[in-house]
Amino acid sequence: MxxxxxxxxxxxxLAAIAWYIWANMAAKExxxxxxxxxxxxxxxxxxxxxxxxxxxxxxxxxxxxxxxxRSYEFEFTSTGEHRYSGIAILHGxxxxxxxxxxxxxx
Numbered sequence: 001m002x003x004x005x006x007x008x009x010x011x012x013x014l015a016a017i018a019w020y021i022w023a024n025m026a027a028k029e030x031x032x033x034x035x036x037x038x039x040x041x042x043x044x045x046x047x048x049x050x051x052x053x054x055x056x057x058x059x060x061x062x063x064x065x066x067x068x069x070r071s072y073e074f075e076f077t078s079t080g081e082h083r084y085s086g087i088a089i090l091h092g093x094x095x096x097x098x099x100x101x102x103x104x105x106x
Contacts, residue, residue, distance in 0.1 A: 024070075027070055027093075030095075034095050035098065044100070045078075046074060047074075054071050054072065056070050059091065065092075069090070070090045072090070076100060079104055084102075
């Protein structure tokens with residue numbers, strides 16, 4: 001069986017897109033678990049049980065390797081009355097930053 005270069009190109013492109021979607025889903029789940037655990041430790045509630053991807057970029061890690069850095073936003077509440085925002089930054093597979101905005105304590 002013979003595959004043309006364009007067939008191979010389209011197959012590789014489709015495989016790269018599938019990998020990117022799968023990796024983004026896994027990263028989102030990792031950040032959602034980390035944000036949920038962080039909120040529980042601080043006595044606040046993660047709202048909607050979700051995080052939202054806001055930025056993806058290539059960045060060098062502390063060892064000089066280039067990897068994806070994904071920034072996520074989420075919302076939480078401390079009193080049940082007001083919504084506050086938080087951010088999480090995932091660099092490669094490591095949570096680099098997890099921060100909650102200033103909020104009222106219940």
